Amino acid sequence: MHSHDHGPANATRAFAWVTLINLAYTVLEAGYGFATHSLALLSDALHNFGDVLGLGLAWGAAVLARRAPTERHTYGWRRATLLSPLANALILVGFSGALGWEAIRRFGAPPQIPGVPVMVVAGLGIAVNLGAAWLLRDGHDHDLNRRGAFLHLVADAAVSLAAVLAGAGILAFGWNWLDPLTALLVGIVIAVGAFALLRDAFDASMDAVPRNLDRDLVQGFLLEQAGVVSVHHMHIWSLGAGEIAMTAHMVRNDDGDHDAFIDRLAHALDERFGINHPTLQIERGGACEHDRHDRAPHAH
Structure with a gap:
C-alpha cells in the first residue's frame, strides 16, 4: 500500500x-x-x-x-x-x-x-x-x-x-x-x-489547485499511462501541512491488475508532483453519464 x-x-x-x-x-x-x-x-x-x-x-x-x-x-x-x-x-x-x-x-x-x-x-x-x-x-x-x-x-x-x-x-x-x-x-x-x-x-x-501544480500537466501524465483513454472528475486541492489530495476517474480498457496499476500510479504522483493523497477510480468502456457534466481538457 x-x-x-x-x-x-x-x-x-x-x-x-x-x-x-x-x-x-x-x-x-x-x-x-x-x-x-x-x-x-x-x-x-x-x-x-x-x-x-x-x-x-x-x-x-x-x-x-x-x-x-x-x-x-x-x-x-x-x-x-x-x-x-x-x-x-x-x-x-x-x-x-x-x-x-x-x-x-x-x-x-x-x-x-x-x-x-x-x-x-x-x-x-x-x-x-x-x-x-x-x-x-x-x-x-x-x-x-x-x-x-x-x-x-x-x-x-x-x-x-x-x-x-x-x-x-x-x-x-x-x-x-x-x-x-x-x-x-x-x-x-x-x-x-x-x-x-x-x-x-x-x-x-477554497480548494483551489496549488499554485506549484499544473492541472493540465497532471492530467496529461494520467493519460500517458498504459491503457488509459480518458480522464474525468479530476480534482486537486491542498489538505494543509504540505499534503495534497487528488481524485480522478480514469477510463482504462485493460484487463491487467488494476490494484497494482493504482499502487504504482499513486507512488508516481507522489514522487513527480507531490500528490500524496490520490484517490483513483478505474472505469471500463466508454465515457460515463456524468462525464459530460464535468468535462475537462483532454477528457474523452
Whole structure:
C-alpha cells in the first residue's frame, strides 16, 4: 500500500519555541520602551505582539493538524494549517495599515527619538527574528502555515533593520523624519507580502489547485499511462501541512491488475508532483453519464 508522511512531529516544537522567543522579546522591548519613553520601541512592541498572536495561531494550527482522524473529521484537523495563514495574513494587513497611518501622521511633527536605545533593541530584534525564522526554514515553501509564520518573522527582521538604520541616521544627523519614512516603507513591504499570503491562503481554503501544480500537466501524465483513454472528475486541492489530495476517474480498457496499476500510479504522483493523497477510480468502456457534466481538457 502507498504510504505518506503526515508531517513532522517537531513542527509543533518549532512553533512553540518561535512563539515563546518572540513573546519574551516583545515583553523586553515594551519594557525598554516604557523606561526610555520611546514611542518607536513601544509601537514596534505592539506590532510584535500582534505577530506573537499570529505565531500562536500557527502553533495552534500545527497542534490541531496532529490530531487523529475521527468518524466526523475523517481527514483529521490538518486543514487548520490553511485557516491559520488566512488569519495571519489579515493580521499582517491590519498592522501594515496601522504602521503606514502612524508613519504618515508623524511626518508633520517627527518626535524626538533616542537613537542609541532604538539601535540596540532593534538590533537584538534582528537576531531574534532571523533566528526564529531559521527554526522554521524547513518546509516553508510547501507548507502554507509555516510560510505565514516565516514571512511574519522575516518582516519583523526588516522592521528591526529599518529601525536600526533610522536610529543611526537620527543619531548621526538628527534626521527625525527617518523614523516615519522607514516605517512607511516597511509597512508597504509587509502589505505586499501579506496580500500574496492572503491570496494563497484564500485559494487553499477554497480548494483551489496549488499554485506549484499544473492541472493540465497532471492530467496529461494520467493519460500517458498504459491503457488509459480518458480522464474525468479530476480534482486537486491542498489538505494543509504540505499534503495534497487528488481524485480522478480514469477510463482504462485493460484487463491487467488494476490494484497494482493504482499502487504504482499513486507512488508516481507522489514522487513527480507531490500528490500524496490520490484517490483513483478505474472505469471500463466508454465515457460515463456524468462525464459530460464535468468535462475537462483532454477528457474523452
